[in-house]
Amino acid sequence: MFINNVQFWLTSVLSLLISIDQETILDFLNIDGPFNSEDYSYLVGTSTTTTPVSFETFKLILQAIWGHYQHGLGFVDLENIALFILVIRFLFLSKKYNIKTGFFITCIGLGAGYLWYMHLRDLAYFYMRTLWMCPLTHNLASDFSEIYYQQMSEFSKAGARFDSRTFYGPIVRAFTDITSNDNYRYDPISMVWSYLPSDVKFLSDKLYYFLTLKAIPQTYRFVDTQITNLSGMLWYTFIVRINKRYCPYLLRWHWTFLLGLDFLERPFIYVQYRLIYYLNEILIPNNYFREAELVTNLLITLVAAQYIFITLGMLHALCGQYFYFPFLTENTELHIGLRPKDSIYSGGHTIWQNKRSYMISQQASSKLKKYRFGTIRSAYSKLPRFWYGWLGRGNLDDLTNNEYEEYLKNKDKKKSNQKARRRNSRIRWEYRQERLKKRFIQLLAKFGIKISDIDKNDRGDDLYDEFKKFSKK
Incomplete structure (x- = not known):
């Protein structure tokens, strides 16, 4: 026991002896300080410099953070943010429900967010060359290039197979190991x-070489390519369609939404290819720099819009929320149905699934018909509704009659409770004033200063007793 106490005090004292200066903080955060440059290290040699912590330290930290995140979030940053959100959400849900329920809901959000994350990686592959043009996606392009070239180096190694990560890869490797040895x-x-x-023999040998050199390899390559391209749809059919009773609604909703989004994104991917070809092969060689700048801005806008949209979608999925986007949301809910409102695992609010709010979104605003045709408000009445309140909660117009009565x-109950709290606080304040006044008079009486109209047996609780008789409403 004594040894443990001595060890504790020694570690505590030694921790206090560590000099916390600017260089220590910057090294801990992996930030290059003003004295970490090569020129300065060449001048001072191996000697160390110490700078006290000041406002300049926090300025350097903020500059380093801005210098990194001004080019957007990379894959590593998105993973760290997602992990932080999941941990905070797990703690909140564990306190609200219990640890088991909070863990299940957090895992559902993790699965939905993973779908958006993998979709972002697929888009990064298609927009590999365009990511470097957009300042918002520089970090994303850097992280993806590192991942891409690591995978290419693995596949370029001798003996590496392109089908090693498929679900039938172990079967192929087992067959190869059985039919071969070291020599x-x-x-x-x-x-x-x-x-x-x-x-x-003259016929069988020709047939043998045809099968082993052409028919079997090409057939296997064709089947493998088709299975690879259809693997996502096969998994979707097996999990979301066939076993939908075991798949949470949040996962089914985001997965179906991503499938619909994938079909809408394909034309933009081909447009991006054509714009890059037009930029590199026609505009730049012919010195059409003004047109090249316009095409570059189009590419930047295209990439930035999809990057922001996918990031927001992943944020909604991690938090167990939904969002409304015309055509895609309606098409998604036609496939998988409406959200089960009686389940705590179904996630956030979907007020647009209410028939009343849907009719309002279609009509937009019937009052706008009084304006003449051709105005901005007249055009606004024809547009679909995008905003359904924070987190899809909606507003008063979206509620049904029963929901509005509730x-x-x-609201009345909340107002009555607020009035009761204000009245109680006012009575308590008057009671405290009266009690303090009586105690002050009693204190003066001890010093010989007598004030009339004072009872020695009065405890000063008469007003408080009267307050207890009041109702709480």
Whole structure:
């Protein structure tokens, strides 16, 4: 026990002896300070410099943060933010429900956010060259380039297979290991061919080489390509369609939304390819710099808009929320149905699924018809509704009659509770004033200063007793 106490005090004292200066903080945060440059280290040699912590330290930290995040969030940054959101959400849900329920809801949000994250990686592959043009996606392009070239180096190694990560990859590797050793490879087809009579060798050999060199490799490559392209749809069909009773609504909603979004994004991907070709092969070689600047701005706008939209979608998925986007949201809910409102695992609010709010969104505003045709408000009445309140909660116009009556009851109850609290606080304040006055008079009486109209047996609680008789409403 004594040794443990001594060790504790020694570690505590030694921790206080560590000099906390500007260089220590910057090194801990992996930030280059003003004295970490190569020129300065060449001048001072191996000697160390110490600078006290000041406002300049915080200025350097903010400048380093801005210098990194002014070019957008990379994949590593998105992963760190997602992990932070999930941890905070798990703590909040564990306090609201219990640890088991909070863990399940957090895992559902993690699965939905992972779908958006992988979709962002797929888009980064298609927009690989355009990401460097947009200042908002420089960090994303840097992280993706590192990931891409690491995978390319792995596939370029001798003996690496392109199908090693597929679900049938272990079967292929097992067959390869069985039919080969360190020195030789056993061909099962050639073993079968060896039993054929020698009279048909001139035909069987041609057939053998045709099968082993052309038919089987090309067929396998074709089947593997088709399975790879259809793997996402196969998993979606198996999980969301066939086993939808075991798949949470939040996961089904975001997965279906991403499938619809994928079809809308394909034309923009091809437009991006054509714009890059037009920029590099026609505009720049012919010195059309003004047109090249316009095309570059179009590419930057295209990439930035999709990057922001995917990031916001991933944020909604991690937080267990939904959002409304014309055509895509309606098409998604036609496939998977409406959100089960009686389940705590279904996530946030979807007020647009209410028939009343849907009719309002279609009509936009019937009062705008009194304006003449061609005005901005007349055009606004034809547009679909985008905003359904914070987190899809809606407003009073979106509520049904029963929901509106419940809202009025809760509102009246809230107002009555507020009035009761204000009245109680006012009575308590008057009681405290009266009690303080009586205690002050009693204190003066002890020093010989007598004031009339004072009872020695009065405890000063008469007003408080009267306050207890009041109702709380």
